[in-house]
Amino acid sequence: AKKCPLSMVKQIIRPKKYESIDEIKHFIEKNMNKEIEMNGAEIGNEEYIRIISQKWFNDQIINYYLQLIKKYAKEVFNTKVYVFSTYFFPSLQSKGVEVVKKWIEHLGIFDYQFLFFPIHNNSHWSFVTVNLKENDEIEYWDSLDSSYTQSFKIENPETEDLPNGMSYRIWTIIRPILLLLRAERFRLKKQLYTTKITKIRCPQQPNGIDCGLYVCLFARGRICGKTMPYRIRTYELRLKLCYEIMVGEIVYDFDHQFNEPIH
Template identity: 30%
Template sequence: MTFLVKVSVSPSEFLELFYVTYGSFIPLSETDVLEHLKNKCNTDFIDKKLNIHLEVLKYKAGLASIPMNCFKVDYNKHTLTLEDLSTLDDQNWVNDQVINMYGELIMEATEHKVHFFNSFFHRQLVAKGYEGVKRWTKKVDLFSKSLLLIPIHLEIHWSLITVDMANHHIHYYDSQGIVFKYTIENIMRYILAEAKEKKQATYQNGWKMIINKGIPQQKNDSDCGVFVLEYCKCLALKEPLQFTQDDMPKVRKRIYKELCDCKLSD
């Protein structure tokens, strides 16, 4: 008789619901299971972690043999498949679909005081200039926003440019300390062109470019996209950048859950 049977409680119901809700066990942590059991039984199972771990492994192996290939998340104009969400697993590179839907959640969380540019924006700007992206803000007044978030994807690396509208500052964040200055200059020219197009004289001069140093840095070659999303969330919610490479496994799981729940967690 196993420990879980002895205490008349099993994580199986919780695990099954978790699997249906999130399409996989990628975002599952032992803390989730322990918290569930603690709430259900009003007791702490921390000293029985090994027993619970073995039970969870056994149950996960059974469910994992029935993959939920049709699982998807629909939110506004975004659709995430299990393949998209799986880019948050382990040390995979996150893809554009994950980046863009997370940006949508950030805008919702800030009541659209922050604007998140689609990850394809900068590529289009480089390829076709201002005229090629002018229509992207047809229904958006950038000059009513407090902060603009612009993810930059250059081949195999993500970085972030932000625009502080009130202070006329354009900030650059990179989790490897690399500086692609021309990307900041591209955004500077874009803001000036947009201000001219929308007849916003206040925003047609006085801009300053700032390279942010002393920020959290990655220690591998796979977490740049996750760092960018965490920069975005912290900056949008005015929280300090107090995370490290060691936090990335936990951050990946949290982002996966937030995407499936279609809202940022507290």
């Protein structure tokens, strides 16, 4: 068999993994005007400033980074993830399941292992995952309200009242998602399950601005099966997240730390 000449072999060049804070900051500063787009999520100067200036994450940042995680999950772990836009859940709450269920009929959601729902509710970001390979098990991640783990089982969300021990706020998030999944299963004549819902014990943010960052980290950890440490260097994580957005790829290991701490 003939060998392809080296000039014909497509080389995959991975983005550089900077180990110096100064180097990664220099790269970011040089690329602050870079505009990028992925699956409808657009990022530009405003988003970069938000990320590195310790500001609250907007929809574009969350949507873009979760698309990177979706790509990373497939390439590294061969895990199929469907990521719903941050704009999906508000529509589900306001328009109701009967309207929104028509939007997902073409998606083939049961061909995926995970569904990711970034949730924006009352000026706060939280995160919901659905594990479709585990009987639609739902996990709720919240950096302001998940200091301990709780589990619930729901047989029929159409008739059940607020589950004993679950806060009304969380139920108003989980119930529409449950009803949507149930409607799609019913349409496809798939088995209906008693659904396990778990409010995950997870690290709590130390301020009022990092909820979006935590959502990105929860999603990343869920894919690689690792838990965030309870004490994190948020500015370092923001730098890495900004860099990964700029280069369009997850570059750093989940538990990576720079060689020198930020003072």
